[in-house]
Amino acid sequence: MYGKNLDNKVVYLVDDDQEDQEIFSDALEMVDTNFTLKMFDNGVDLMADLHSETELPDVIFLDLFMPMMNGEECLQDIRENYQFNDVPVVIYSTVLDMGKIEELFDMGANRYLHKPSNFNALVTALERTMRSVERNKMGGTAIINVMN
Numbered sequence: 001m002y003g004k005n006l007d008n009k010v011v012y013l014v015d016d017d018q019e020d021q022e023i024f025s026d027a028l029e030m031v032d033t034n035f036t037l038k039m040f041d042n043g044v045d046l047m048a049d050l051h052s053e054t055e056l057p058d059v060i061f062l063d064l065f066m067p068m069m070n071g072e073e074c075l076q077d078i079r080e081n082y083q084f085n086d087v088p089v090v091i092y093s094t095v096l097d098m099g100k101i102e103e104l105f106d107m108g109a110n111r112y113l114h115k116p117s118n119f120n121a122l123v124t125a126l127e128r129t130m131r132s133v134e135r136n137k138m139g140g141t142a143i144i145n146v147m148n
Contacts, residue, residue, distance in 0.1 A: 010055065014040045014074065015063040015092065020115070024061070027122040031130060043069030047077055050084060059133050061092040061113065072107070079108035088133050
């Protein structure tokens, strides 16, 4: 266990890449095992879940490039709905373009996690991201980029 207890947090991952989902899940378990991870392959399914009667997640990790509804469209829909105002959104992407990241922060993203190229870097990045979200749930923005 690397980080502090996530206190039964509900974590959503929205990513259409099955391998990335598995790696993310394994890495998050290295940070802490006291969480519930719910995964979605696309933004349409995420938005359907958010609008259902289920409890809202404590944090959403959102990939940018997905079929049917991409990450930017999801972020826009999430931030246009006041009932989701307290849900932190972490963009989780391979893109490392400062102009695009600034645009995503302006749209309401709370954190930007650059997908690392190896497992240990992902564990470190998730640990930092979860601590960052816990310390400062909604205030400010941050880019999490662990160099390999």
